[in-house]
Amino acid sequence: MCLPAAGVASCFAGMTETRVRFAPSPTGFFHIGSARTALFNWLYARHTGGTFVLRIEDTDQERNRPEFLQIIYNSMRWLGMDWDEGPEIGGDYGPYFQSERGEIYQRYLDKLKEAGRTYLKDGALYFRLEGERYTEYDEYLKAEVEKVKAAPVEIDDAIRGKVVRAESRDFVICRADGSPTFHFVNVVDDIEMKITHVVRGEDHLSNTSKHVELFHAFGAPVPQYAHLPLILKDPQDGKGKMSKRDRGALIEEYQERHFLPAAVRNYLALLGWSPKDDREKMDIGEIIEKFELKDIQKGAARFDEKKMAHLNQEYLKELPVETYAWHARPVLTEAGLIAEDADEDYLQRVLALCQEKVDALQNLPSFTRYFFSEDYPKDEKAKAKLLKKGAPKQRLAEVHAALSQLSDEQWEDEAINQAFMDLAQAHGQEKPFQWWPITRFAVSGTTSGPDFVPMLTVLGRERVLARVQRFHDQLEG
RNA sequence: GUCCCGUUCGUCUAGCCAGGCCUAGGACACUGGGUUUUCAUCCCAGCGACAGGGGUUCGAAUCCCCUACGGGACGCCA
Numbered sequence: 001m002c003l004p005a006a007g008v009a010s011c012f013a014g015m016t017e018t019r020v021r022f023a024p025s026p027t028g029f030f031h032i033g034s035a036r037t038a039l040f041n042w043l044y045a046r047h048t049g050g051t052f053v054l055r056i057e058d059t060d061q062e063r064n065r066p067e068f069l070q071i072i073y074n075s076m077r078w079l080g081m082d083w084d085e086g087p088e089i090g091g092d093y094g095p096y097f098q099s100e101r102g103e104i105y106q107r108y109l110d111k112l113k114e115a116g117r118t119y120l121k122d123g124a125l126y127f128r129l130e131g132e133r134y135t136e137y138d139e140y141l142k143a144e145v146e147k148v149k150a151a152p153v154e155i156d157d158a159i160r161g162k163v164v165r166a167e168s169r170d171f172v173i174c175r176a177d178g179s180p181t182f183h184f185v186n187v188v189d190d191i192e193m194k195i196t197h198v199v200r201g202e203d204h205l206s207n208t209s210k211h212v213e214l215f216h217a218f219g220a221p222v223p224q225y226a227h228l229p230l231i232l233k234d235p236q237d238g239k240g241k242m243s244k245r246d247r248g249a250l251i252e253e254y255q256e257r258h259f260l261p262a263a264v265r266n267y268l269a270l271l272g273w274s275p276k277d278d279r280e281k282m283d284i285g286e287i288i289e290k291f292e293l294k295d296i297q298k299g300a301a302r303f304d305e306k307k308m309a310h311l312n313q314e315y316l317k318e319l320p321v322e323t324y325a326w327h328a329r330p331v332l333t334e335a336g337l338i339a340e341d342a343d344e345d346y347l348q349r350v351l352a353l354c355q356e357k358v359d360a361l362q363n364l365p366s367f368t369r370y371f372f373s374e375d376y377p378k379d380e381k382a383k384a385k386l387l388k389k390g391a392p393k394q395r396l397a398e399v400h401a402a403l404s405q406l407s408d409e410q411w412e413d414e415a416i417n418q419a420f421m422d423l424a425q426a427h428g429q430e431k432p433f434q435w436w437p438i439t440r441f442a443v444s445g446t447t448s449g450p451d452f453v454p455m456l457t458v459l460g461r462e463r464v465l466a467r468v469q470r471f472h473d474q475l476e477g
Numbered sequence: 478g479u480c481c482c483g484u485u486c487g488u489c490u491a492g493c494c495a496g497g498c499c500u501a502g503g504a505c506a507c508u509g510g511g512u513u514u515u516c517a518u519c520c521c522a523g524c525g526a527c528a529g530g531g532g533u534u535c536g537a538a539u540c541c542c543c544u545a546c547g548g549g550a551c552g553c554c555a
Contacts, residue, residue, distance in 0.1 A: 300484095
């Protein structure tokens with residue numbers, strides 16, 4: 001694929017194909033920030049027709065947990081982000097676990113050693129910067145530290161333009177236990193895996209000068225960088241960037257709450273990026289087509305769960321009822337409202353009525369309970385209000401009498417509606433509004449819900465008459 | 478403390494690079510109305526921002542400088 005927006009130059013044979021990577025470390029749950037970073041990498045790869053690599057940065061033996069790996073895979077797949085190279089897929093630049101790339105790192109370490117760019121101190125191997133050395137008391141480290149006047153490096157960032165920054169201290173590339181550190185393996189892998197664009201969070205921007213130093217030391221081309229604005233936590237949760245401990249920070253949570261992955265993905269794409277034309281709800285093809293690194297926002301963003309919920313609702317509303325039912329079935333089963341093999345026809349008739357009224361799948365059980373069970377809650381407040389006026393018991397008796405006239409075969413919207421109209425006219429009323437609310441309450445336990453007459457139709461004659469009768473019998477007078 | 482990045486409605490953003498079309502547009506949220514019962518639906522309306530100061534210019538949200546504020550990094554974490 002070569003979209004016009006990608007530019008003619010990048011389409012020439014021989015030009016390097018775009019290769020991006022998402023490189024999580026399995027040290028915690030998969031949170032919003034990681035998902036957004038993964039998504040932007042994935043979008044850019046798909047936009048350019050390039051390759052999306054998944055690489056697992058598991059060099060920290062202490063904190064890595066295998067169960068977190070599954071969460072990463074699971075969350076990425078849920079959001080529809082497939083990787084072209086990486087775990088469970090393979091590829092020409094493996095292995096894709098840093099813990100399995102020891103030999104490669106050793107080779108690169110040797111290069112640095114031969115070039116005289118390393119030295120041992122306290123058992124750890126340091127990378128030596130080039131420049132004049134001096135010693136200074138460091139306010140942050142609270143100690144005398146050796147510093148280096150290294151030449152500033154220029155970082156070419158697709159979002160921020162040129163960023164100039166100088167490193168001032170040598171840094172560890174190999175721990176005393178022999179294991180290589182993040183800065184080192186990150187650069188080596190990006191070189192080895194021929195990564196052309198590094199798209200990551202802005203928290204890495206200050207690290208980037210270290211990385212550029214390493215690329216230079218290896219004589220390797222520096223990738224194009226794009227540092228994404230951070231996602232800040234809700235002020236209620238404190239200050240700073242959102243972390244996995246914050247409310248609503250975990251992708252898993254939205255999965256459990258039955259959000260549609262396409263909606264979550266759409267919202268995430270809009271956090272820090274916009275297509276510039278006021279469009280928000282877009283299918284993935286449109287997002288891929290319009291996605292450009294240069295259109296990414298510079299300033300940090302705040303995660304707005306309400307807006308995501310709204311997008312989710314929009315997605316939900318326009319699903320064909322068959323698809324909606326496919327999503328709804330497990331939710332209702334989980335809530336114990338329907339059996340695994342529940343009748344599809346009745347389910348779809350119920351959902352056709354409720355789909356446009358319910359804001360989220362997780363609220364479907366409470367909204368539809370009375371369609372599936374006789375054990376549904378009664379809204380006491382609404383009940384008290386209803387009973388205050390009119391003659392509820394009498395109204396119910398009238399409704400029961402009127403509806404009883406209809407046979408099972410006649411139990412359809414039109415006939416039911418006509419029965420109510422006749423009832424109203426018999427009492428000199430133009431509309432049957434005196435009978436509707438109390439009947440609605442009798443059959444559903446609430447004064448709100450889907451359209452009234454169709455609701456009765458779907459509930460069925462037997463249920464409706466029984467419930468009206470039962471409520472009637474409970475009333476005094 | 479040092480260095481780096483940022484700053485348009487409460488929130489996400491358009492406009493900024495190529496200054497006038499901006500009495501700053503959209504969306505979420507909120508408020509108020511309406512939708513032949515109800516409603517978590519739908520429609521309409523309202524509320525509401527260029528961080529502050531200086532400069533350049535006929536003209537600045539847009540260019541430059543300073544200040545303030547916010548964020549990040551400074552680990553033998555990634």
